Amino acid sequence: AQSVTQPDIHITVSEGASLELRCNYSYGATPYLFWYVQSPGQGLQLLLKYFSGDTLVQGIKGFEAEFKRSQSSFNLRKPSVHWSDAAEYFCAVGDTGRRALTFGSGTRLQVQP
Amino acid sequence: GAGVSQTPSNKVTEKGKYVELRCDPISGHTALYWYRQSLGQGPEFLIYFQGTGAADDSGLPNDRFFAVRPEGSVSTLKIQRTERGDSAVYLCASSAGQTHSPLHFGNGTRLTVT
Numbered sequence: 001a002q003s004v005t006q007p008d009i010h011i012t013v014s015e016g017a018s019l020e021l022r023c024n025y026s027y028g029a030t031p032y033l034f035w036y037v038q039s040p041g042q043g044l045q046l047l048l049k050y051f052s053g054d055t056l057v058q059g060i061k062g063f064e065a066e067f068k069r070s071q072s073s074f075n076l077r078k079p080s081v082h083w084s085d086a087a088e089y090f091c092a093v094g095d096t097g098r099r100a101l102t103f104g105s106g107t108r109l110q111v112q113p
Numbered sequence: 114g115a116g117v118s119q120t121p122s123n124k125v126t127e128k129g130k131y132v133e134l135r136c137d138p139i140s141g142h143t144a145l146y147w148y149r150q151s152l153g154q155g156p157e158f159l160i161y162f163q164g165t166g167a168a169d170d171s172g173l174p175n176d177r178f179f180a181v182r183p184e185g186s187v188s189t190l191k192i193q194r195t196e197r198g199d200s201a202v203y204l205c206a207s208s209a210g211q212t213h214s215p216l217h218f219g220n221g222t223r224l225t226v227t
Contacts, residue, residue, distance in 0.1 A: 004155075032213045043117065043218035044156070044204070051213070090155050094213050099144065100169060101216070103155030 002027040002093050006104035013081050014112045021076040021107050023091030032094040033074040034101065035065055039087040047089075050074065061085070086111045115139070117219035119205050125225045126195055134190040134222045138207030145188050146216065147180055148204040156204055162188060163210070195226045 003026040013019055025031055033050040048059025055067040065076045074091060088108045092101040118137040126132050138145050144163055148156035158172040162182045170180070177195075182188040192199055202223050206216040 036216075036218075041220070043220045044206075044216070045218070046215045049213070049215070092155070096212070098169060099146070099161045099163075099212065100158035100172060101156075102158070103148075105153065105155050 002102050004091050004093050004102055004104035006091055006107050008107045010108045012110040015083050016080050019078045019081045021089050023074045024072050025093045027093055034092040035076050036090045037087050081111055083111045117205055117207050117217050119219035119222050123223045128226055130195050132192050134203050136188045136205030139217055142207035143210040144208045146206045147190050150202045150204055197226045200224055200226045
């Protein structure tokens with residue numbers, strides 16, 4: 001069965017600093033990988049996805065993520081964080097056979113002024 | 114355009130009661146999903162509809178949980194004999210028909226069983 005681990009429950013960064021959120025997955029074949037963001041009072045929103053091809057994917061709001069098969073990782077990055085990025089971030093994995101996604105437990109991002 | 118709408122936004126019920134949670138997907142989206150999110154956890158898959166039929170209900174925790182989508186649009190998640198452990202935020206999402214099309218989530222229904 002597939003699984004997702006987000007090792008950091010809570011991260012605090014200063015506004016303008018760079019950000020990296022970690023995600024490790026367990027899946028036998030090439031997975032479908034996603035990052036979603038959940039802001040207070042809002043539904044989950046897709047930031048970016050990886051299906052195949054270029055391992056560095058660009059998303060909305062200036063985010064990017066890199067798929068590293070050798071490390072079973074799909075870390076999310078942003079070069080300069082804005083206060084509005086404070087939210088909870090979820091990594092998710094899907095496979096070719098099922099529509100259901102498996103989500104990690106999330107990383108809560110706080111941004112200090 | 115309108116996003117995914119879930120009603121009610123909050124529901125408090127007593128242990129043992131029956132509840133229904135409603136989801137209005139984005140118009141034209143053929144796929145509809147229900148997830149459950151407990152405090153401090155990520156969403157957990159419950160059931161997926163393609164059109165009117167439940168294509169994958171493997172995530173439903175037990176037979177107290179049931180969902181329908183009779184006309185291929187609005188869906189209702191039904192929970193019988195609620196238990197305190199059912200307390201969570203129930204999320205609905207819809208997407209276009211292709212595999213792993215982006216999910217569009219509603220804001221969820223927060224269910225509290227007292």
